[in-house]
Amino acid sequence: MPRAIAPIPLRTHVDRTRAALGRRLFFDTRLSGDGSIFCARCHDPTHAYTDGRRRSLSLVPEASARQFNVPTLLNVSLNFAFGWRAEHETLEAQARSVIENPEHMGADWPGALHRLRADPALVAEFESAFADGLTATNVTRAIAEFERSLITPNAALDRYLRGDRNALSEEALCGYRTFHRYGCVSCHQGVNVGGNLLARFGIFGSPYEGRETLVPTDLGRYSLTGRENDRRVFRVPSLRNVALTAPYFHDGSARTLEDAVRIVARYQLGREVPEKDMDCLVAFLHSLTAPQPESPR
Numbered sequence: 001m002p003r004a005i006a007p008i009p010l011r012t013h014v015d016r017t018r019a020a021l022g023r024r025l026f027f028d029t030r031l032s033g034d035g036s037i038f039c040a041r042c043h044d045p046t047h048a049y050t051d052g053r054r055r056s057l058s059l060v061p062e063a064s065a066r067q068f069n070v071p072t073l074l075n076v077s078l079n080f081a082f083g084w085r086a087e088h089e090t091l092e093a094q095a096r097s098v099i100e101n102p103e104h105m106g107a108d109w110p111g112a113l114h115r116l117r118a119d120p121a122l123v124a125e126f127e128s129a130f131a132d133g134l135t136a137t138n139v140t141r142a143i144a145e146f147e148r149s150l151i152t153p154n155a156a157l158d159r160y161l162r163g164d165r166n167a168l169s170e171e172a173l174c175g176y177r178t179f180h181r182y183g184c185v186s187c188h189q190g191v192n193v194g195g196n197l198l199a200r201f202g203i204f205g206s207p208y209e210g211r212e213t214l215v216p217t218d219l220g221r222y223s224l225t226g227r228e229n230d231r232r233v234f235r236v237p238s239l240r241n242v243a244l245t246a247p248y249f250h251d252g253s254a255r256t257l258e259d260a261v262r263i264v265a266r267y268q269l270g271r272e273v274p275e276k277d278m279d280c281l282v283a284f285l286h287s288l289t290a291p292q293p294e295s296p297r
């Protein structure tokens with residue numbers, strides 16, 4: 001049987017010089033309009049590149065209720081498109097958009113480049129990393145290269161899939177089988193155990209039943225395209241390192257993995273999960289937690 005879930009390759013090619021430069025920019029407030037925020041403020045490396053909040057911070061206080069939950073950047077480059085709505089096709093386009101977005105970093109490029117160009121050491125680093133030196137495009141290319149370095153190939157599940165029969169606990173192995181038997185794998189599959197398909201949130205009824213506080217982003221791709229077929233359609237999230245990235249869902253509405261699994265089983269698969277299966281599934285999800293990547297310096 002061909003495997004629906006594949007291990008992450010142990011080696012990823014990244015340009016170390018560009019990635020190290022991107023890492024520096026990831027912590028740099030000069031990329032924000034008012035100097036108050038930087039990527040790692042929301043994608044905190046000590047928190048699996050998330051922030052632990054239900055919905056993201058926003059520079060615009062009135063917009064905070066409609067923010068998405070902050071996705072992890074671990075293994076982000078293995079997703080087919082970026083953002084909960086699969087809005088951006090490349091990491092470079094995503095970085096450009098977040099820097100310009102008034103609700104996230106609120107910078108304008110002339111201003112950001114002016115601030116960066118005042119730093120001769122940084123300018124020199126850009127010149128050694130890129131033939132055309134410090135440009136807006138190269139800022140996004142360096143950041144994207146850093147993001148491509150954030151790969152975690154050594155979860156227990158990867159070791160198991162590469163042939164180490166003892167890598168999974170009995171409970172996690174039971175969960176791996178349950179994940180297939182239930183059909184979770186029809187959506188969460190491939191090398192990222194998700195991140196390669198779109199799906200409607202709520203196939204068996206609406207998970208929003210009885211909720212009064214829907215915001216446009218809760219409607220998924222519909223909020224981008226206005227097409228009826230896109231209502232509540234999201235990118236199926238990757239489940240890698242999911243035990244580290246609570247709370248769950250695009251709106252952070254599930255506090256624990258158990259809560260999240262109960263909801264997806266009910267609304268994506270139309271079934272309730274007995275306790276024994278729940279324990280196995282949660283153990284399986286924990287087997288997707290991997291040693292964190294070394295940062296390029």
Ligand code: HEC
Binds near residue numbers: 069072082091095
């Ligand atoms: C104010 C908080 C905040 C800041 C600052 C921020 N992000 Fe994000 N980031 C988010 C949120 C919220 C999302 C989800 C947006 C969406 O799905 O449309 C996101 C999504 C992403 C994604 C897509 C992840 C995926 O799974 O597809 C990437 C990549 C990313 N951010 C990189 C960055 C980079 C690089 C920076 C700095 C240049 C940055 N972010 C700054 C909150 C933030």
Ligand code: HEC
Binds near residue numbers: 247
């Ligand atoms: C029909 C497709 C589909 C199936 C089947 C499915 N899921 Fe999902 N899953 C999704 C989508 C879409 C989301 C994101 C929903 C949202 O955030 O609005 C999601 C979210 C999740 C999350 C939260 C991830 C996060 O980072 O927030 C977990 C955990 C999860 N699913 C586990 C499972 C498990 C376990 C099963 C089987 C019991 C399962 N899923 C079956 C589509 C599916």
